[in-house]
Amino acid sequence: MALTIGIIGLPQSGKTSLFNALTKAGAPIGYASSTVKANVGVVQVPDPRLQPLAEIFQPKKVTPTTVEFVDVAGMGQSDQAGNEKKGLSAEFLGHIRNADALAIVLRTFANDNVSHPYNSIDPIRDLDSLNAELQLTDLTSVERRIERSTRSAKSGDKKYVQELEILRRFQATLEELQLISDMELSQQDHALLKEMFLLTVKPRMYVLNVSEGTLGAAGELLAKIAAGEQVDPTTLEGELKGIAQVGLRARAEKAEAVATSASLEAELSELPEEDANEYLESLGKPQLGTESVIKGGYRLLNLITFLTAGEDEVRAWTVTRGAKAPEAAGKIHSDIERTFIRAEVTSFTDFMECGSFAAATKKGLLRLEGKEYVIKDGDIAHFRSGK
Ligand SMILES: Nc1nc2c(ncn2[C@@H]2O[C@H](COP(=O)(O)OP(=O)(O)OP(=O)(O)O)[C@@H](O)[C@H]2O)c(=O)[nH]1
Ligand SMILES: [Mg+2]
Structure with a gap:
């Protein structure tokens, strides 16, 4: 996407x-x-x-x-x-x-x-005013979710009891006009945030x-x-x-x-x-x-670009920094991710020095990498996949 x-x-x-x-x-x-x-x-x-x-x-x-x-x-x-x-x-x-x-x-x-x-012109005042509007909107979302979770918690579901505790902390932060992103967040906090699409x-x-x-x-x-x-x-x-x-x-x-x-x-x-x-x-x-x-x-967003190159198409692709080879392959097609076998990788700089994949292979600069390989910015990759 x-x-x-x-x-x-x-x-x-x-x-x-x-x-x-x-x-x-x-x-x-x-x-x-x-x-x-x-x-x-x-x-x-x-x-x-x-x-x-x-x-x-x-x-x-x-x-x-x-x-x-x-x-x-x-x-x-x-x-x-x-x-x-x-x-x-x-x-x-x-x-x-x-x-x-x-x-x-x-x-x-x-x-x-x-x-x-x-x-008048005062960008930091404008920013504070926009922040207040975003915070207010998030507060409304959190309060709505609190209402919903309160009803569910009453029926005895433990999941919602814990969710309510997290939501109340979010609510307090927003009421104090602080940013949730400045809070210390646990894994559960992050999981809930992911569902809530908050603006701040x-x-x-x-x-x-x-x-x-x-x-x-x-x-x-x-x-x-x-x-x-x-x-x-x-x-x-x-x-x-x-x-x-x-x-x-x-x-x-x-x-x-x-x-x-x-x-x-x-x-x-x-x-x-x-x-x-x-x-x-x-x-x-x-x-x-x-x-x-x-x-x-x-x-x-911590993004990097890798490249694919051939006579049909030269193309740039975006992945999150830290993505492994199969995930990068998945950007091209989900089938290639699923049936990933290996990647042939060279860096853009190495490739330009060699001028072709054949020359890069000769010099040992075209590497074979497996599932655990972490893609780097500027990698030129070719993915092998099978059934
Ligand atoms: N001098 C100057 N005028 C600008 C600049 N940027 C935008 N404007 C002018 O400011 C007016 C508003 O610009 P828009 O891009 O329509 O602003 P907007 O934020 O989309 O406005 P809304 O959709 O009404 O919220 C236009 O008349 C622009 O020509 C700039 O960098 N310098
Ligand atoms: Mg406009």
Whole structure:
């Protein structure tokens, strides 16, 4: 199943612009076309190893691995209208519960034509407000489950007595506005969490939507923070202050923080490559948010890529780090996983030095691996299976 990242954020923070930059889908943006229905799109994961392999194999097809993005509006809406918070709509939840990770868009860009629900730029305040909404929604889910389990526990089923004890701990954490992911969790806690699809336990990435001219500086600042350097936000001016605050929060939570200029990147994605590159040069070639979002998602979810290569197809596949050879084979086809015999594996680097499987075999660089082999990023694998 494709990996799904849910894009959420306050109204008009640039979610659909980011979605368009990522998917080149051209979904309508702006106030007149606030997102009502969710946008869903599939994005190819750029992988620099595919092209050199394609040059060697001249395959009929080159297939990158993909990530799915869902852009769902509907957070912070009740605030905007000055109403009491009611939690999130069923439509919103339907889309976001199944996401593997969340990309939380936080606005720092200046644009007088785009209103902000709180009428000022302060990304860490926006994040706290979004968190409160997510926590409230999770609390409602936990309370509902408590009601259900209480009824079942009364009939004497021990399983539910234990479940209730766990649920009450979750409830207390959420009521204190703490994150469940910060709790010490037992195996049983994890098992229950897996069933509940809570929003605050999903791996998350903060996507700072910055002004065009700040993209380069924002990327550098976030890289510094992620590398563990000391940064004091109070010494920073303008957008960079809020960007640093969010970066530090991400570091403390072991989350990811990336910078994008969503509307710029959405425009760039529609230009011919040459023109886009020229424009980027003029901005000092900043790292683009679209790429950081995809890479960040990979890191967050602990994913790696392995490759298959032949004259029919050169292809990239996604697996969780630590997956063994049969599980990787299962990405290609469940039959190959079931009847797995062995894998022939070489690393991309070794392969490129040899230039062919035959040469790699001669040099002893094409290894035969069994069921216990742990797949590594950049492995080129061929699986043998039988009845
Ligand atoms: N200057 C600037 N404007 C942006 C940027 N990103 C988005 N905008 C503008 O902000 C407005 C809202 O952008 P959208 O992408 O529609 O925001 P959204 O979060 O999808 O909005 P809703 O669907 O209403 O919640 C549009 O007019 C965009 O052009 C940015 O990086 N810089
Ligand atoms: Mg939108």
